[in-house]
Structures are given as structure tokens and as C-alpha cells.
Amino acid sequence: MSLRTPLGRQLGLGSAHEGVHHWILQRATAVALVLLTIWFVLSIVRLPLADHAAITAWIAHGVNPVLLILLLVAAAWHSKLGVQVVIEDYVHGKHAKIALLLVSSFIHVLIAATAVLAVLRIAMRSVG
Amino acid sequence: MRPRPMSPHASVYRFQYTMIGSLTHRMTGVGMSVGLLVLVAWLAAAAGGADAYAGTTAVLSSLVFKVLLALWLLAFCYHLFNGIRHLAWDLIYGFERREARRSFRMVVAAALILFAALAWLLFCRGGAAP
Numbered sequence A: 001m002s003l004r005t006p007l008g009r010q011l012g013l014g015s016a017h018e019g020v021h022h023w024i025l026q027r028a029t030a031v032a033l034v035l036l037t038i039w040f041v042l043s044i045v046r047l048p049l050a051d052h053a054a055i056t057a058w059i060a061h062g063v064n065p066v067l068l069i070l071l072l073v074a075a076a077w078h079s080k081l082g083v084q085v086v087i088e089d090y091v092h093g094k095h096a097k098i099a100l101l102l103v104s105s106f107i108h109v110l111i112a113a114t115a116v117l118a119v120l121r122i123a124m125r126s127v128g
Numbered sequence B: 001m002r003p004r005p006m007s008p009h010a011s012v013y014r015f016q017y018t019m020i021g022s023l024t025h026r027m028t029g030v031g032m033s034v035g036l037l038v039l040v041a042w043l044a045a046a047a048g049g050a051d052a053y054a055g056t057t058a059v060l061s062s063l064v065f066k067v068l069l070a071l072w073l074l075a076f077c078y079h080l081f082n083g084i085r086h087l088a089w090d091l092i093y094g095f096e097r098r099e100a101r102r103s104f105r106m107v108v109a110a111a112l113i114l115f116a117a118l119a120w121l122l123f124c125r126g127g128a129a130p
């Protein structure tokens, strides 16, 4: 049982053992990203980037949409955790810090949602 | 509210060249976070159809974006290998100063080699070839 007040917990000051969770997620997403980014970068540098039909065909092909969604979610998550640390390190005003952390979280969720939707749309179109 | 305890300000530390490694990891990480926005915009354009895609690739094939693309590729190569070095440290491997120095050189060399190969594929042979 925690003896901390709800307010104390909400302000996020002192140990809520959040740090461990954050640390593990940053590493777990990093390990996933090693494999996923190598696959993605090696694929993308060899594709005809100006050719819309070829690009969407590649995105929809086989396991590519699944790997792409995993890559984009892992990248957005890892990036969210990373940018959070940078903001916490460099922004010292309490209100500015909370505001920036919120903006960063929103943008990262938006990135992940937009990316997943885009991949799904392309994959579905080629099926239907 | 009482002021929270803070660790000493970074400027009290003597400069050590391992700092370059960490600072570069941070800069490349944030750089790629910005790059992720562009990647997702590109995907959304691809999902939007051939016309939307043509408009976006026209912007992305401008000189400014070609330079940015090369920088993102370089950032990726460094962050990838240095990230692996970080993960090895987390397993308490290679912390000794000599080893850290050696692995830093290996990271830089591996990053430059991978960058050269990827840039050649992308700009000389692949989709961004002139």
C-alpha cells in the first residue's frame, strides 16, 4: 500500500517507481527498433520512391504492413520516452515543463495513430 | 512547494570526451524524432492517393530535403550502433574506460561505413537517384 497522498503522486515528485518502468520501456523499444529499423532502412533505400504504385504495393505486401505498424508504434513510443527525458533535463519551469510534456505526448500519439491508419488504409485497399 | 533536490549543474564537470558520445546520441535521437514526423507525413500521403503522393515527393526530392535525408540517415547509423553500445552497458559490459573508448571508435567507424553503403544505395542507385 502506498502512503503517498494522491496530490503528491499526481505532481509526480519523488519516487513513484516510475523511473524503472520508463527505463525498461526505453530499452525494450530500443531492442525492437534495432531489428525493425534495419529491415526498414535496407528496404526503403532500394525502393523506387517516386513510384506511388510500387511503394503502396510494397507497403501492402506480405508481412510488411505488420512490421511497419510495429516499427512505427515502437519508434513513436521510444521517441516519446526519449523526448520526455530531454524535456525533463532542460526545461526547469514547472508549468512550461508540464505543458511541453503534454504537447510532446499528444504529438507522439498523433504520429502513431496517423501512421497506423495510413498503413492500414494502404493494406486494405490492396485487399479489397 | 519546497525546491526539489537537483544534481550538480553539468558545467561543474571536467570535460571528458565520452560526453561527445552521449551528447551526439541525444542530438541524433531528437533529430530522428523530428524525422519521424516527415516519415509519417510521407506515409499519410501514400495513403492519400497518387496525387497527394506526387505533391509530397516533389517536396521531399528538393535539395533541402535531400540534405536532411542524408543527415537523418547518418543520425540513424550513429544512434543505432551507439544505442547497441548503451544496451551492452546496461548488461554491465564494457564500462571500463579503455573499453568505452575503444567501443566509441568502433561505433563511429561502423556508423560511417553503414552510412556510406546506405547513402550509395539511396542516392546513387535507389529511389532518390537523380
Ligand code: HEM
Pocket (backbone or CB within 6 Å): A026, A027, A030, A031, A033, A034, A037, A075, A076, A078, A079, A081, A082, A083, A085, A086, B025, B026, B028, B029, B030, B032, B033, B034, B036, B079, B080, B082, B083, B084, B086, B087
Ligand atoms: C535504431 C534503433 C535504436 C536504438 C538501438 C536506440 C537506443 C536508444 C537507447 C539505449 C537510448 C537511451 C540512451 C540513454 O539512456 O542515455 C535512446 C535514447 C533516445 N532515442 Fe533511441 N534508439 C533507436 C532508435 C531511435 C529512433 C528511431 C528514434 C526517434 C524516432 C530515437 C530517439 C531517441 C531519443 C529522443 C532518445 C533520448 C535521448 C536522451 O535521453 O539523451 N531512437 N535510444
